[in-house]
Amino acid sequence: MAGSGEPLMPQPPPTGRSADAALDFGPDRARPQAGLDAANQGTSRNPSTRDGHQGTRFVIEAGSARGVRALARRCLHRATQVLGGITLACIAQAGTAATPPEYRIGPAPEWVTRVERGTPNDSLREQVSGGVYYLLSDSQEMADPHDRLRFHRIASQAITTEGVQSIANISIAFDPSYQTLQLHWIDVIRDQQVIPKLGGATIRLLQRETELERRIYDGSTTAAILLDDVRVGDIVDYAYSVRGLNPVFSGKPFGRLGLRFDVPVARVHVGIAVPENAAVELQPHETSLEASTRAQRGLRFHSWQQDDVPALITEADEPGWYDPRPAIQWSAFHDWNAVARWAWPLYRVPDSPSTTLQAEADRIRQAEPGEEGRLLSALRFVQRDIRYLGMAMGAGSHAPAAPDTVLERRFGDCKDKTLLLLTLLDRLGIEARAAFVNTELRRGAADRQPSPGVFDHVLVRARIGDAQYWLDPTRQPQMADLAHLTQADFGVALIVDPQTRTLTPMSRDDQPVPLREVRLSYDAKSGFEQPVALTVTTTASGERADILRQSIASSNGEALQKSYLNFYAGTYPDIRVSAPMQVQDDEPTNRITVTEHYSIANLAVWSEEDHRFNATFSAPDTLEVLRVPASAARTAPIALAHPTDLTVVTEVKLPEEWPIKAERVVVEDPAFVFERTISSGPKRFSITDRYRSLGDAVAAEDAVRYANAIAKARDNTFYQLHWTDPGRAAAGGLADRINWLVLMVGVMALGLWIWLAVRAWHGDPPPIGLPASPSAPSGLRGWLALATLGVTVTPFVMMFGLYNISSALTPVTWAALTTYGTDTYHPLWAPALLFEVIGILGLMVFWGLVCVLFYQRRTSAPYWYIRMLIASVFYTAIDSGLMVLLPAVTLETKDIAGLVRQALTAAIWIAYFMKSERVRATFVKRLGPAPAQPELGPVAGSA
Incomplete structure (x- = not known):
């Protein structure tokens, strides 16, 4: 992240998401996180998404609440990724050759509290990963509105050879455009002897640009420090400071200090020094740890310390808004209005745009007589003609470029595209404002302390009459009319307007639910001993149509067809493509249909165990949404893809009449509803599955109930026809018959x-x-x-x-x-x-x-x-x-x-x-002689 001043793996970053982190995280809308480096990123969950490849068809992983958007943006920018990366690399080299960034070596600031290293705890050693036991994580910040300074100290011990590899290589990132790096000490402690290493360490400054894949150039520099003679059992203790406040924040600092990480730490200490005249508010998050306070030299010191901090074990499928990591938040922004007023000058439409921009607005006005048409034309122009590329150095992390500049160079990130669209809409007489969102936290942004660092993306909120529209200019061009346009929904948004007092909910009651229908038609009229034709017709609307359309547009057709084939090959190994895939796209109504043609040999398989043929009909698309949670015994909620409305219809044409029993199964859970109906007709039967999500998460205490409901639903997703073959059955041994x-x-x-x-x-x-x-x-x-x-x-x-x-x-x-x-x-x-x-x-x-x-x-x-x-x-x-x-x-x-x-x-x-x-x-004959006296009446015989 731009100018974070935080160490890279394996050192634990003490500050969390930097106050200077760029607003736009790039096309994927989420940063990769791992180990202690992820511990303070604010929202650490980054569940993967699927884009229709490698056995997953048009389905976003249920555990990723933000997967839909991540996929859309990835597909949008994939086509130009390589070229953009090469271009930015050249820019980076040209911009840094003349004035290489530097670092200094000096003592720690006087106000920093010296903290002793923690003592190893044998009970925590079992949680150690990577062969490194962290003895101390110390983070102290000076919240000075004029000169922010962050002090970091890490002490770690190598307990394996792998650990030596980690602690002997130190990486520290900073933004040289407004930050300076000062190294205080690097010591190796061996057998209680302190060996200074800073003077003889190999230090290289690298401009790595780790965000180039997302077409974001943030100008950050990494100080890569290589230590020699580090052995198993050694402790590496180092400290450094990063000084500088991003000028874009107008002297209002903010930050977040983590108290627990993904690995155990013997001692965690965080502190904040606030000048007495500075208005900075502190807010704990998921912690009841009491602060120690003192006043000295015109500063108010607040510190928190705890020992033997166990590793924080995160669970799979956590929602993005769920953040169990304890932390101390601090901010000079007292409320959301302060954030909105800070951002207002940045996104204020210029009074006199260039003639080129005005000409584009005039062209749209002449081509479209109504406001709705003009709104769509302006949106499509920015989406189509302005490619995505972020220049997030220094103030550019949050400040957009001038609209005239963006239009002239024809590239920009979310900030640039938003301001350009705002300017066009203003010239067209349409009310619009910028809106800050967090694509990962989503509605969880409302639980954070107000600051610009809460948000990672910006888009446009436009109004026509009483209707409002949430428009994302970084999406692939959206050709649907307004009634069918997929609008952004990240839970809550901060409208950039001086009158804003709180976050605004983005959900709309009239927003159509994205639908997807999959129809599988099996033609077995010629008998199951012949290859069975399978036709798969997938129809998607709304956001599901956008995902499917982008997947098709950004993929090689042959590779995409193969991935779809592999999706069904898991059920039918002898399946092959019988005809090319067909696509019908109704862009105005945002509805797309994909038709696939397959031939399945040996659909009916002989079972030696049951001595019969089995023909199985499964619904893999249904199974994709009925995912079993990774763990039902958990403390974190389970994220669900919501809203989801999936219908899968399986139709089978039979060679003869078959005794098909009509059935209806309904599985109801507070999180979803699943319904299966089976019906039959002359030489045919059909199965209809429908899944509807009812919420975006399942509470941890309801996980077992949800898992049981999912298992019950999955048990009803298979159907099998079976019949015997007397000839094959007779071929078995006598005992088998x-x-x-x-x-x-x-x-x-x-x-x-x-x-x-x-x-x-x-x-x-x-x-x-x-x-x-x-x-x-x-x-x-x-x-x-x-x-x-x-x-x-x-x-x-x-x-x-x-x-x-x-x-x-x-x-x-x-x-x-x-x-x-x-x-x-x-x-x-x-x-x-x-x-x-x-x-x-x-x-x-x-x-x-x-x-x-x-x-x-x-x-x-x-x-x-x-x-x-x-x-x-x-x-x-x-x-x-x-x-x-x-x-x-x-x-x-x-x-x-x-x-x-x-x-x-x-x-x-x-x-x-x-x-x-x-x-x-x-009937008069008897076995023995007749009695002397004849019987006078009937007598019942013996049994």
Whole structure:
């Protein structure tokens, strides 16, 4: 950052975001941060964003609340990045060759409090990273409105060879345009012996320009200090001061001193010296540490110290506005009005612009008759014709260049572009003001102490009538009309106007929610054994359309197509592109449609475990927004991409009719709503998933609830068709084709039935009813012949019935019906099928017994015939009742009629056997001799 005067890694910077840091952070809107260097950056979260490449399609990572904007700006500037970097490098070399920056060596300022190093704590050594244990981080600042001075001291010990590499190389950055660097001491402490190193150290001043990738030239210089003879166990203790106040702040300093870092520190000390006549306010952030105060030599000293400070462990997916880092804020700006009044002269429109600028305003006025058209034309001109390039040296960190200069050179950063657009709108008679925002803190800016350092970006707030528009001139040219224009929304903004008293919310109730719809159409009409055509149609509107449009514009078409192919290859390895990608862009309504064409071979995969084909249909776009949080046990909130409204429709054309069950699943959580509906038609079915975000973050105490809701939603994002192949199933071994559970149950049941049948055969009851008359007909003739035929055939009918249900008893089908979680599972399938097996075996055995008794003309034949008629009716009724309880089985009218017919037939034959003379005359044989006295009436036979 420009003129920070802070050390680079591995030394812990004591001041945080510098008061002189440039307002514009460049196209990515966020700085990279790591280790202790990130500890005091104010907002340390920098979650990555995705731009549609490498397996992610048009989706911003849920953990990055600012990802949408970061992507938009990265895509906007990528095309000219290399050329801009080369140009700036040349400018840097030309500007510094004549007057190289210098440094001085001298004692520490008299007002600085000397602090002893901390004592190593064994419990903190476990948190050490990089082989460096920091013993002291000391930061003391002179908040003098006329001459700001910052003193920094670092003491660190190398506990590994890697640590030696770190502490033996010191880097200090400063802005030579208004700052001077003074080195006080560099000592190596070895075995309690102090070895001075400053005199013999190798010191080089480098103009590194670390922001060139973002096309920002800040003029900062790095003092790179190389120490010799540093060993494991050595302590490097060094101190320096940076003097100077950026003139752009008009003598009003501000700053932020960090109290905790990403690594453990044995002692942390911060102090602020304020002249008695200076109006500087102190404000602690996330700390209750009490200050020690004293007055001396016309200064008020405030200091804070704590020992054994553990590492601050940040968590993934934290929102940008969440800042748990304890710090001391201080500022000479007492409120937001003071900040607005300071910035007003910087963004005040010039009274007399150049003739070139006036000519551009006149051209727009003549081309567009209405205010809305003029507003859009001016915005597009600045977005399109003024390329992004930042010259953030000294006062240029926050002060924009003159509009005439920006128009002439045709480049500028957010400050320059904003003032140019303000000037054009003023000449067109449209009210507009500059607006400061923080693209990382977003709404969290309201929780910071007022100062210019709170903000990292500036844009335009324009008014037409009662409507207000938040316009970002650094975006890619926006061709939508005002009703569909994507407007900036960073939570809150500071309007640069002398009347401003507070921050202004940027959210608008009438702002359309950015929509995205993905339609996946699978054409399997020719069968799953053939390649299946997949057409993916993505339609985006609003800000989602901007992201998709910028991704396409800034990427190589072939590479982009390949990245989309790889996105689906994770699900379908045998996918290939069948036709070029097509793009239809409706810019006025800010709606864009991308159509992709693929062919999937082997969409259906044979499962050796399940002995079936599985065709899986997943929704990777849905899974992208249903991201599982990195950790549910956490202390930080979870950031969500909001607002998000995603609809994914999966349509599948089938080769034949398929039993598709209509379903609707809704998962509701305070953070989101997910809904899935499944419907079917002739040889087709469709699945519609919709995800809507309801907020931009989930509180830490709600993380477990949110994670469970996400898991539940993800469980419903897959759909599978499956079917068996008798030929492939038969190819398995015999053991694989046997349902051992059913076989064992059937064998045991069959053995039981046979044992009972044998006992029944030994039963020897008397003839049924009264003895037949001597003249009564006998023999298996007449109506009895029909009964005989029936009992002869029935055992074989039972065997055929067992064969009919055998297909449901195969291992594959049995598993599909009885395994929890499959599409066809129901808890009654197993008992229903086992009941049929046991029942059919019982009927088969006992009807066989009746058949034997019939041909032996045993007296027990009528008894068992009647019993089996009744048992058959009861079996059919119970079996039908079980089937009714199964959703996949429908009991038709003919089934009920068949049961009634069976019961009536049984009643008729029972009556015949009870009354027939032929029956009594035919079934007269017994196993033993008849008793001396004949029975007078029917006696129930033994079981």
